[in-house]
Amino acid sequence: MQVVIGQYIPANSWVHRLDPRTKLVGLILLIVSTFLIQELITMLSLLFVVLVLFASSKIPLKRFFRGIAPLLFLLTFTVIFQLLLNRQGELLYQRTAYLGWQQALLTLIVIVVYQLLKRVTRYRFAMFVLSLVVVFYSIQLEFAGSWLTFDIAVYQGGVVFALFLVTRIVILITLSSLLTLTTKPTDLNNGLEEVMKPLRRFKVPTNEIAMMIAIALRFIPTLLDEANKIMKAQSSRGVDFNEGTLRQKVTQIISLLIPMFIISFKRADDLANAMEARGYAPGRIRSKYVTFHMQVPDYVLLAVTIGWIPVVVLLGL
Amino acid sequence: MAITFQKVGYQYPQLQQQKWAISEIDLLIEPTKEFVAVIGHTGSGKSTLIQHMNALLTPTVGQLNVFQHEVAKGKPLSPIRKRVGMVFQFPEYQLFEETVERDIMFGPLNFGVSKDVAAAKAAEVLSVVGMDESFLSRSPFSLSGGQMRRVAIAGILAMEPDILVLDEPTVGLDPAGQEEMMKLFTSLHDDYHKTLVIVTHDMNIVAEYTKRVLVMKAGQLVFDGSPQALFTDDAALELFELGRPDMMNVLASIANAAGTSKAASVITFDQVVAYLLEQS
Numbered sequence: 001m002q003v004v005i006g007q008y009i010p011a012n013s014w015v016h017r018l019d020p021r022t023k024l025v026g027l028i029l030l031i032v033s034t035f036l037i038q039e040l041i042t043m044l045s046l047l048f049v050v051l052v053l054f055a056s057s058k059i060p061l062k063r064f065f066r067g068i069a070p071l072l073f074l075l076t077f078t079v080i081f082q083l084l085l086n087r088q089g090e091l092l093y094q095r096t097a098y099l100g101w102q103q104a105l106l107t108l109i110v111i112v113v114y115q116l117l118k119r120v121t122r123y124r125f126a127m128f129v130l131s132l133v134v135v136f137y138s139i140q141l142e143f144a145g146s147w148l149t150f151d152i153a154v155y156q157g158g159v160v161f162a163l164f165l166v167t168r169i170v171i172l173i174t175l176s177s178l179l180t181l182t183t184k185p186t187d188l189n190n191g192l193e194e195v196m197k198p199l200r201r202f203k204v205p206t207n208e209i210a211m212m213i214a215i216a217l218r219f220i221p222t223l224l225d226e227a228n229k230i231m232k233a234q235s236s237r238g239v240d241f242n243e244g245t246l247r248q249k250v251t252q253i254i255s256l257l258i259p260m261f262i263i264s265f266k267r268a269d270d271l272a273n274a275m276e277a278r279g280y281a282p283g284r285i286r287s288k289y290v291t292f293h294m295q296v297p298d299y300v301l302l303a304v305t306i307g308w309i310p311v312v313v314l315l316g317l
Numbered sequence: 318m319a320i321t322f323q324k325v326g327y328q329y330p331q332l333q334q335q336k337w338a339i340s341e342i343d344l345l346i347e348p349t350k351e352f353v354a355v356i357g358h359t360g361s362g363k364s365t366l367i368q369h370m371n372a373l374l375t376p377t378v379g380q381l382n383v384f385q386h387e388v389a390k391g392k393p394l395s396p397i398r399k400r401v402g403m404v405f406q407f408p409e410y411q412l413f414e415e416t417v418e419r420d421i422m423f424g425p426l427n428f429g430v431s432k433d434v435a436a437a438k439a440a441e442v443l444s445v446v447g448m449d450e451s452f453l454s455r456s457p458f459s460l461s462g463g464q465m466r467r468v469a470i471a472g473i474l475a476m477e478p479d480i481l482v483l484d485e486p487t488v489g490l491d492p493a494g495q496e497e498m499m500k501l502f503t504s505l506h507d508d509y510h511k512t513l514v515i516v517t518h519d520m521n522i523v524a525e526y527t528k529r530v531l532v533m534k535a536g537q538l539v540f541d542g543s544p545q546a547l548f549t550d551d552a553a554l555e556l557f558e559l560g561r562p563d564m565m566n567v568l569a570s571i572a573n574a575a576g577t578s579k580a581a582s583v584i585t586f587d588q589v590v591a592y593l594l595e596q597s
């Protein structure tokens with residue numbers, strides 16, 4: 001079985017050519033800066049810059065949306081909570097809302113319909129927003145005998161803060177997917193090892209951490225392959241991994257997990273022996289086959305991202 | 318007919334470029350008393366072919382029927398899996414229960430057999446694979462590799478399949494273990510009249526034990542006939558890049574040393590002994 005781990009997309013862009021160490025440090029600095037930025041306009045500008053970076057990396061734009069898609073629901077809830085609960089600044093919008101059995105019933109129906117349709121439709125998020133809108137409108141209608149009446153109020157602070165949060169999350173996601181999309185997992189790991197080097201002073205076993213990550217990356221496809229084989233073997237014994245009651249599900253998972261544990265331990269044992277036979281000793285300094293070289297764009301990017309932090313802090317942007 | 322392939326082809330969906338793992342397979346397998354070897358180079362599609370026989374893979378094109386059930390997406394598969402048992406390479410890794418008995422009972426229980434019947438079956442099949450009842454209460458993980466493999470095979474036999482399909486069942490066993498394993502299969506075939514389909518790379522096994530051989534090459538079924546017919550056809554052997562069983566090589570060397578021109582077309586140990594006695 002061929003499994004692609006990480007999401008590396010080969011291409012020949014300047015972002016791909018950057019030293020992994022630069023990308024890592026730049027990523028960390030920019031992420032730190034999103035927590036220091038105070039003005040919405042600065043945040044939006046940063047988002048713009050990040051999107052331009054993404055566009056210049058020759059990664060198809062649909063990968064950007066694929067990165068954001070799983071977070072759409074989270075983002076929507078963040079926005080709703082901010083809008084409804086944040087009471088700072090000017091009042092922008094106010095309505096009286098009612099909650100009665102009519103609204104409760106409608107909400108229930110909407111939830112059921114959504115749950116039924118979400119499996120068959122491709123526009124799951126659109127359905128979700130539509131459901132929210134329906135519920136939102138329904139609570140503005142007054143029916144006889146509503147249980148409770150309350151105010152919906154949206155303040156300026158809520159709007160600003162919601163935008164702020166959403167922008168920050170989008171920046172974080174875009175930057176980290178840019179990193180993983182343009183850097184091979186092994187390069188990333190080697191870069192990480194280099195970047196972590198200063199921590200050695202504090203007795204952090206950076207070599208071992210990097211080795212562990214490298215081994216994990218190496219063995220994920222292998223173990224998936226094994227899992228596939230075990231699933232087939234257990235299917236032959238009458239296990240149907242697609243169906244079953246809760247109790248059957250538990251047995252199914254056990255029948256997969258126990259063999260997987262045993263195989264993993266055996267593989268780990270073999271690998272440890274093979275590594276020892278080739279002279280690997282934890283903690284000993286190893287020479288490197290891959291070495292990284294900084295180029296002009298690396299220095300420029302580092303200088304810019306390092307300079308960016310004091311600019312943000314000192315100017316209170 | 319128990320298993321009928323008609324123009325069956327299969328592509329692995331994971332692969333980027335569309336490549337046929339098997340293609341244009343036409344094949345009939347009887348429900349009882351067959352002993353079939355599947356041979357061919359690594360990557361030739363043997364495992365892909367046999368996984369169709371118990372509906373673990375469904376054909377991309379073509380028609381496949383197993384015991385009158387059509388093998389296709391969305392069709393019920395458990396009646397097929399119950400009648401065609403599949404033993405994978407290194408089946409010892411599929412064991413997971415606390416005791417040998419419970420592991421053997423796992424398959425039958427999944428197919429709706431009652432606990433008592435399954436327990437009785439477990440004891441029975443364990444003796445079929447040549448282990449005594451004292452093993453029933455042991456943990457499968459305290460057994461040797463060969464014993465674990467027997468237990469795994471017992472777990473499949475307990476489902477009472479008519480056809481048993483095995484992917485390289487002798488790999489990783491010592492020569493004595495291999496021979497015992499093959500004796501077990503021979504007895505399943507001779508005494509229990511099961512149809513066996515085994516994938517192997519060992520020409521000696523093909524010659525000594527099996528009655529029919531299928532040769533796979535680059536995803537195609539290129540030969541279907543008796544081992545005798547295959548191993549005495551020099552042109553075919555060359556074309557399929559296959560070796561000969563040891564006994565044929567021994568006899569050829571003897572014939573060479575003795576100056577006789579051509580060795581007879583005998584392929585098994587017993588045949589060679591009989592042939593040599595006859596000559597002397």
Ligand SMILES: Nc1ncnc2c1ncn2[C@@H]1O[C@H](COP(=O)(O)OP(=O)(O)OP(=O)(O)O)[C@@H](O)[C@H]1O
Pocket residue numbers: 001002329331332338357358359360361362363364365366
């Ligand atoms: N899970 C899989 N995903 C993608 N391709 C596969 C998978 N399994 C096998 N293949 C491909 O299908 C082809 C046939 O493989 P198959 O495993 O059937 O060969 P085989 O004859 O059993 O080989 P071997 O003797 O090594 O076991 C090969 O080209 C292989 O690369």
Ligand SMILES: [Mg+2]
Pocket residue numbers: 363364365484
């Ligand atoms: Mg195979």
